[in-house]
Amino acid sequence: MDNSSLFLLIIYCLLACCGIMVLVWFWAHKIKNAGVVDIFWSYNFPVIAIILFLLAPGYHDRKLLICAMVIIAGLRLGTHLATRILKHLDEEEGRYQQLRKEWAPNSEKKFFFFFQFQGISNVLLAIPFFISTLNTSTKISPLEYAGAILWFISVAGEAIADWQLATFKKDAANKGKVCDTGLWNYSRHPNYFFEWLMWFSYFVFALASPYGILAIISPAIILYLLLKVTGIPATEEQSLRSKGEAYKRYQKSTSVFVPWFKKNKFPS
Incomplete structure (x- = not known):
């Protein structure tokens, strides 16, 4: 370098x-x-x-x-x-x-x-x-190709999550309601998850280069910000202020971050 x-x-x-x-x-x-x-x-x-x-x-x-x-x-x-x-x-x-x-x-x-x-x-x-x-x-490394493939999945996933939320909000009948369709049916923040996955893909890509391990700093910072600072905490505080009990029920039934099965699909 x-x-x-x-x-x-x-x-x-x-x-x-x-x-x-x-x-x-x-x-x-x-x-x-x-x-x-x-x-x-x-x-x-x-x-x-x-x-x-x-x-x-x-x-x-x-x-x-x-x-x-x-x-x-x-x-x-x-x-x-x-x-x-x-x-x-x-x-x-x-x-x-x-x-x-x-x-x-x-x-x-x-x-x-x-x-x-x-x-x-x-x-x-x-x-x-x-x-x-x-x-x-x-020479382009297999790690760089793997990073590019992971990047494509993450960008596509984030774009789908953003489109689903925008479509939900466009419907006047959904005013004041919580989006719980598509990926939002499983995670309260699928867009944030795929955003982090994108930064992880950049880390994978960088691993093929000298000092590439230092690139872990980026997805680590993004994960911390999303989970603890300006991402999920601020978004959920605002959602609770604007949607109240409806959002509390949504919180209980979905994963906070990673798109996964709805909690209420498992036996209690």
Whole structure:
């Protein structure tokens, strides 16, 4: 691994991601909707992938494969979030409304640093991409093919879960109800599960490169964030506030994370 190349790539990616988040914060401040940060957190990964594809010294075909994976996944998720958030731009998501209340009267200042942390987290989570795009070996490893296959399964699964939830919400008859159809019949957060699985696939891909074991940091961070910080806890708190007893019943009958059999299908 070329340390000078790695250092420069990290600096370029940090400048790009944090610079984008400064602009996003100005927009969020103007419209009073911090939820737009989610869109650009997703879009920042394709930005990193483009920088690495153009500037990293690794083998071209490997760079093309991993960067294409990152760009496709980032654009899909970012566009999905943009479609949802931009339809209700004047209505901030409940999680961010709660943060705004907790951070008052300095919420805008704290949101600025929160946005910057999101940009930094983009680069930190991109460890598997840095490792893979610095690999100059001209042989694509079976581990890299396995990672690509696992990536396809995870992106497809997350896209299906997102589509099922969006379809459920479009039906006016479901207003105020909890989505319990399709993958949501088995897991309260199938989208989060497949998101984590995608990051695990990047780790598998990176294992074929020198220092690839370090890529475990990314799925480990994602798993911690989803289970303990900004993912499931915040989402479930908001669901309990908005849906009350209906969501409590849903919690009792489904797996919290991994899509699996419904609990009420087993004998008590």
